[in-house]
Amino acid sequence: MERILPMTMMDVLRCDSQQGFERCEGQSFSTPWAARAFGMVLAAARKQLFTLNEFQQALIVEITEYERASGRIDNDDVYYSRWIGALTTLLIDRHLIDLRGLERAEAAVHARLAAIEHLHDHGVHAHDALLHGPHLGPHRDRETQDDGQPCSEAVQMRKGRALPKPIYRERLR
Amino acid sequence: MSAAHSNKKPWQAIRTEAIETLLNEIGVLDSTRVDEIVKHYEEDVGPKTGARVVAKAWTDPAFKARLLADGLAACAELGIGGPETEMLHVVENTATTHNVVVCTLCSCYPWPILGLPPAWYKSSAYRSRVVREPRRVLAEMGLVVAPEVEIVVWDSVSEIRYLVLPERPAGTESLDEDALAALVTRDAMIGIAHVKG
Numbered sequence: 001m002e003r004i005l006p007m008t009m010m011d012v013l014r015c016d017s018q019q020g021f022e023r024c025e026g027q028s029f030s031t032p033w034a035a036r037a038f039g040m041v042l043a044a045a046r047k048q049l050f051t052l053n054e055f056q057q058a059l060i061v062e063i064t065e066y067e068r069a070s071g072r073i074d075n076d077d078v079y080y081s082r083w084i085g086a087l088t089t090l091l092i093d094r095h096l097i098d099l100r101g102l103e104r105a106e107a108a109v110h111a112r113l114a115a116i117e118h119l120h121d122h123g124v125h126a127h128d129a130l131l132h133g134p135h136l137g138p139h140r141d142r143e144t145q146d147d148g149q150p151c152s153e154a155v156q157m158r159k160g161r162a163l164p165k166p167i168y169r170e171r172l173r
Numbered sequence: 174m175s176a177a178h179s180n181k182k183p184w185q186a187i188r189t190e191a192i193e194t195l196l197n198e199i200g201v202l203d204s205t206r207v208d209e210i211v212k213h214y215e216e217d218v219g220p221k222t223g224a225r226v227v228a229k230a231w232t233d234p235a236f237k238a239r240l241l242a243d244g245l246a247a248c249a250e251l252g253i254g255g256p257e258t259e260m261l262h263v264v265e266n267t268a269t270t271h272n273v274v275v276c277t278l279c280s281c282y283p284w285p286i287l288g289l290p291p292a293w294y295k296s297s298a299y300r301s302r303v304v305r306e307p308r309r310v311l312a313e314m315g316l317v318v319a320p321e322v323e324i325v326v327w328d329s330v331s332e333i334r335y336l337v338l339p340e341r342p343a344g345t346e347s348l349d350e351d352a353l354a355a356l357v358t359r360d361a362m363i364g365i366a367h368v369k370g
Contacts, residue, residue, distance in 0.1 A: 028215050029289070033186040038214070038289075039207035040193060046256060049201055053332060060278040060330075072297035077185075079280070079295045084188055097195050105191035113182060164262050164335075167277070167328035168304050172320035 034080035041087055050090050058086035219288035220359035222253055223336060226286065227362065228354035230263075231341045241265060244336060248286060255285030258334050264327060265338040266364075271318050272337045273311065273364030275303045276329035283334035287359060294363065304328065314365045337362050342370030 029035035045052045062082040063073065073079050091097045196202035226248055230237040240247035244261030248254050261283055264272040276282065280295040293299050293314075303310045307324045311317070318324055327335040339361040345353060360366035 029211070030292075031183075031185070033183070033189045035211045035215070036189040036193060036207060037185070039211040040189070040196070040202065042210045042257060043202055043206045044196070046206070047201060052257060056279060056281060063279050067297055074292075074296050074298065076292045076295070079292070081185055084185055084192075087192065088188065091192065091196075096199065096201060097192065101195055102188075102191055105195050106187050108194070109182075109187050109190045117181075164327070164331075164333050166272075166325045167275075168307065168326035169323060170307060170326075171323035172308070 029080075030076040031080070034076060034083070037080055037083045037087060041083065044087075044091075049096060050094060055086060055090060058090045059083060062086045062089070214284060214289055218255075218285060220357070220362065221354065222288065223283075223286045223359070223362045224354040224357035225251055225350075226253060226336070227338060227357045227368075228350045230338055231353055232350050237338075240338070253286060257284050258286065260333045261286065261336060262327070262333050263336045263338050264325070266340045268340075269321070270323050270325060271364065272325050272327060272335075273303060273307055274327050274329060274335040274337060275300055277301065277304055278330050281329040281334060283336055286334075286336055287362060291359070311365055314360075316366055337364040339364075339366075339368045342368050344370045 029038065041052075041055055044050060045055065059082060062085040066078075066082055067073065073082070088097075088102070092099065092102075193202065193204060193207065197204055226240065229251065230240050236247060236250070239250075240263050244263040245254055245258065247263075248261065264274075266272055275294075277300050280290055280300065282290040282294065284290075299310065304326050307326050308318055311324070329335055339357065341353070342356065345356070348356075356368050356370065358366060358368065361368045
């Protein structure tokens with residue numbers, strides 16, 4: 001499959017920042033939801049709900065399908081949207097959530113936001129529970145099996161038998 | 174009250190909140206852990222973390238040798254690392270070799286060493302083009318690599334993450350580690366820039 005090529009890096013950098021080639025060292029997420037998606041994936045991996053390798057594979061599928069159908073990824077919103085898609089798919093595949101439950105939960109979020117808007121429209125300050133979501137009670141640990149398969153190159157490196165190989169080399173002279 | 178859909182929050186915000194609520198309800202995720210991870214990667218880890226590694230390698234030949242042999246173990250000597258990176262391979266730039274890192278399929282990145290990746294690193298353009306025409310891509314990003322210098326591209330699609338050890342700039346012999354670390358940029362550790370003295 002031919003990859004989508006037309007954008008130059010100048011175009012990408014313009015999309016990324018109004019500062020042109022200035023690539024700031026800023027380390028914050030562009031949106032709160034991107035931060036939550038990132039944090040949830042790492043937290044879930046640390047709790048062994050899935051491995052990061054499994055998430056990586058799901059993300060690769062999301063990105064590939066998006067690029068094939070819609071074009072290019074050139075900003076964080078588009079990229080982290082794929083992150084959310086991969087997380088959703090993985091959680092459903094692992095039977096940790098299901099579509100019906102997800103729809104209900106999203107409806108509940110909408111309802112909460114509508115309630116906040118209603119209060120604001122009437123000049124009333126929203127209660128903290130509305131602003132910040134339902135109170136989350138005590139939690140219990142739950143472990144799942146880690147059955148991710150490392151790639152052979154990584155296994156070889158772990159065993160000290162081989163160094164990784166570059167994907168491309170180029171010298172003009 | 175009917176649940177009129179808010180038009181102020183994007184679908185991504187609705188979805189992430191819904192997922193997080195569900196996972197909390199079934200007891201498999203703790204939102205405080207999510208908060209800690211986000212805070213860690215926004216405040217505690219970043220290019221300055223990797224810069225310490227580079228500066229140490231520039232001033233300590235034995236550490237540099239250990240870094241090139243086993244990146245994660247050497248970083249751990251400096252208290253750097255985390256569960257998100259299982260293997261780190263450090264590649265050294267020289268007068269004849271210039272290394273650049275990409276993840277062609279999804280933008281894997283050594284988070285515990287460099288923090289969050291920039292948007293351009295995740296872009297379709299960078300991921301697809303740097304493996305085909307690295308010299309041109311680097312030039313578009315402001316780095317002209319001499320024709321006699323070999324460009325080597327490393328793809329992070331496996332579990333291995335890569336860190337470029339850039340060349341120490343000339344005229345920095347009198348600088349201590351802290352001063353050297355202040356010169357090292359994220360872009361140099363990915364391979365799209367040199368470190369300037």
